[in-house]
Structures are given as C-alpha cells and as structure tokens.
Amino acid sequence: MKLPSPTSLLSSAHIAMVDKGVSAIVSTSDAQLRPSIMRAMGSSITPDGCSVTVYLSRQQSRQLLLDVAATGRIAVVFSEPLSHQTVQVKASQASIRPAQPSDEPLLQRYRASMEYELARVGFDARFVRAMFAWQLDDLVAISFEPEVAFDQTPGPRAGSALTTGGVAP
C-alpha cells in the first residue's frame, strides 16, 4: 500500500479503514448552533488521505445539506463496527455536488463492505440493504479536506487529536 503523504492527518491504518468502507456518520450545524446528523450512504478517501467524500441522501438530510451550503462546516465519524476503531475528521470548507453515474461502482463497493462489516456484528444482508437503499439521483457527494482529526476509539485515548501522519498505533 502507498504510504500517506506527510500532509495527511490520518495514519495509513486509518486511511485503509476508511477506504475499505465502514460506518460513516455526518454532522453539521446551522447558524443558530443547532446540530444536524445523518448516516452516509457511502464514502471514499484519496490514497494520500487528504480528501474525503461522503454521500448523503437528499431526502434524508435536507437540513444537513442546507447547513453545509451555508457554513461549509462538517464533521464525519468513521467507525469499524466489530472493532469499534473510530476516527473523526472535521473541515470548514466542504463542497457539495450531485452524485454521478461514475460514483456508482464506488457506492456499490461501499454497500458490499457494509454488508460484510455489519454481518460480523449480527445483521443480515437484507437489513443492511434496507439501510443503504439509495437512488443515485437522490444522492449528493460532499467532499472536503480534513483539517483536524481525532482518535475516538472508546478508551482512555478517545478524543485525542491526531497530528500529521497519525498517532502511533
């Protein structure tokens, strides 16, 4: 595997975890400091870890998308269900575009990964397909460059900020 570029906040292990497709939860805030939250239908990360994209359903995330458009701010937590390995990334300049047919293979790969990941904690494929039952024309892609990242694996180090290249495993 390629080593992360020295500018990435995420370790190669974190990048690999996000790249394979794990739970991704997105949150935003409006001008009145009211939060919004939704689970992503898919995610991707560049090999250097410097750019992250999450896919959301418009009809599931109206307020959240308004917030991103208005503030550019976003926080996303990635977590591997079985191991509870968790990392959160935040950015202040996220951009939104409609999902395109070229995104479809990636979205399908993500759903297949989630079927595997959630089967390991006891959920069957039918359940997981219902969770991730998207229509391409309802999806948007939100891309951003992580500006801060936090290790949020439950335990004593939870919440510690990651610096360039990630913390030691």
Next chain:
Amino acid sequence: MSTRTLGSIRPCLEGAIPAVMATVNAADGVPNVAYISQVYYVDERHVALSFQFFNKTRKNILGNPYASLLVLHPVTAEFFRLHLRYLRTETAGPLFEGMKAQLAGIASHTGMASVFRLLGSDVYEVLEIDEVAGAALPQPPTRCGLLTALRHCSERLSRCTALDELLNTTLSSLTDAMGIHHAMVLMLDPVTQRLYTVASTGYATSGVGAEIDMGDGVIGMAARERTPVRIMHMTSAYLYSRAVRSSLRADAPGLALDTEIPYPGLSEPHSQLAVPVLSAGSLLGVLFVESPLDLQFSFEDEDVLVAVAGHLGAAIHLMQSAAEATDAELSAPPAPVLSGATIQVRHFRANNSIFINGVYLIKGVAGAIFWKLVSDYVQQGRTEFSNRELRLDPALGLPDVTDNLDARLLLLQRRLLEHGAQIQTQKTGRGRFRLIVQRPLELVEVA
C-alpha cells in the same frame, strides 16, 4: 412535524445498535459527532444517555444544550432523528442504577466491559422526532397475547386466598402465560434490610431462605432503588458470586457453623429482570426472572412483570392486613402420638439460628418463632398457634404490624419441608397454624 411518539420507537432504545449524536461547540460553531452506547427511555418526553467519558460531546452540551440523535430500528432498519435538549445529569438513584445495570450488559456483549463505566445519566428533553425517509423493512408482527398473558396472571392471582398459593400461582402463571421458566420471589426483612427467597421455580434447588443484601446485584438494586432492573446480555458485573454471604459469621464470629443457604439462581444467566414488589408505597420484596439466553426480556416483558408485581404486592398487602384469628377460636390440640428416636433442636440465641440434629434450618425472626413453637410444645403440650399471639409476643421482636409474618411462617414451613425433619407446620385457617411433631424433642439452648 412527525407524529411518531417516543413509545412507538422504543425498540430503537433497547441498546441493540449504538446511537450517534451530533452536538455543536457554542464558541466556534464546529459540529461534533460521537457514538452513544446507551439511549434509555425515561418517559414519553425524555431520554437519558450514558455519560461515560469527559469528551467533546460533554463539553459541547454543557455550553450549548441542543443535540441531534440518530437511532436505527433493529428490525425495520428505519432511521429516526431525535432533536434533544440537555436538562441535567443524575449520578445516583433509580434511573442511574437502571442504566448502569443495562450498560453492564451492553458493555460485556460488545467486549467493552473494561472500558464502559457509567459516570452519569444525562437526561434530555425530546423536542421532536424526525422520521427519516428510507426503504423500511416490514414491521415485526405485533407481539400478540401480552395483554392476554397479563389477564391470565391477574385472573389466577385474584382467586388466591393464602400467601403460599399466591406465590406459587405467580410463578406458575409466568411459566404458563409468558414462557418464563426461571423465577423467584424474595421478601424484604424490614429488620435486617435483606431479601430472603420465599418461592422459586425452575432451579435445581429451591433456595428458599437464601438471602441477598439490599443493593447487591440485579435483585438488590431493584429493591434498593425501587425500580425495574433489566439486563439483556450476560454480564459478570451482576453475577451473585459474592452476593450470598453467611450473615452468621458477621453476627457471631465465634460460631463456626454454616448457616448459608445457597442462592438458587442460574450460574450463567444471559437475561435478567428484577421488579420491585410494592404496595401502598412500601417495598415488600422483589419478583425476579432470568434466562440462560440473550435478549429474552424486552421492555414489553418488563411492562407485564411490573403489572403482575403490582397485583402481587396488593394481594400480599391485603392478606397481611386481613383480620387475624383470635386466640379464642383455637381448637384443642389433638393428643400427640410420639415414637422413634429423639430429635435434638438447638437454638443459638446470638442470631436465633436453629439446628435440627446438627443440620442448619433457619435463623433470624423465623428461627425465633420456631424456638417459641417448640418450647411451648415441650413445656405446655401446645400444637395450635395464631399469628396474633406471635405478633404480641415481645420476645420475638417482630417489628410492627407491617411485618409480613405470613411470609416468615411460609419460609419456616418450606424450610421444614425441605429439611425433611419430623417436625412440620401446617396452616389451619386464616392466621392460624398447627405444629406437627412426630418424634420426641430435646431442646438445647446455646447462648
């Protein structure tokens, strides 16, 4: 605005799938998202979230109380977004202890037992519930028959006329109507503030007489906090490895005699539910059920058990306060015909423990009662007794009229039966009973 009520999405709050929550930093408007291991139903307008770590979520809600919580239905895969406002944190009491027990189950199930510790119960007001659009799977079939099961239990309890029958009927109704095969009823001893087992079903030994301290394990916590305590996954945190201690050692360290009746419960329970039995605001005891399987008791089972425990409490209370027989009604004792070897009854005054031919029988108030009965029998030839005279006897030290004397007598009767001794007690009417002795007795009093 969604029409969904919190009650209608309760399956999402059973801890099967962790929830996620977004909060916002009041100072810079930066959002934060974090996993929440436990979302607990408080009432139709409130949920409580487990506060386990001093983290960003904690800092955010203390500065800006608004939060957005995403939960997932464990069967239909529907998402619901709860808009919340933080109100307060509780660190003791029924809500905290109920959550602590449930979290212990969740933690051990998810392999997080060493990490999860409940620092507090964060209580939030539910401002609104969003039904998130999606491809929901069909609703699970409504669990029919729960109300019918409750009716079945209620009808059978209503026909009972004595405590013994009432307790047996409670346990057999749970087996017949709810498919619950391991259950017990414990009563509170108001003097020692401990719970003693008076009836059980489904165990290798009945465990009648086994004691549990207030606050100890699922049963003790349900009693102390007067709240249902429910665990859906096996947890070592609430096993009774240390629960049953010999109180004799504490009461009279000089006596090297074993007065411990082993706790009868399952050695590896995976689901447990303890419900306090209350009446007129007082704790009478605990109704406890368990299973060797995970996920056996849902919030609906809890609802049924609480209703059954309410009926049980009221019935016990009524029987307790019903008029007791007067001494005048007592009939003359039948002449006892005795044969066979003498039975030695030893009484240790230090803790009122009784040993029959060297084998432990009972202690405490029930032991003192037994000693009075056999003493009156040996000295005066009496075999007929009334609850009333026991209550009026200052030597027995019964606390007051609220003491459940019937439960103590039932405990004594069942211990004598299990002991197989040639001494038995038998109920002869409301508030009356008979001592049946088949061998000559030798009484030995030990200081």
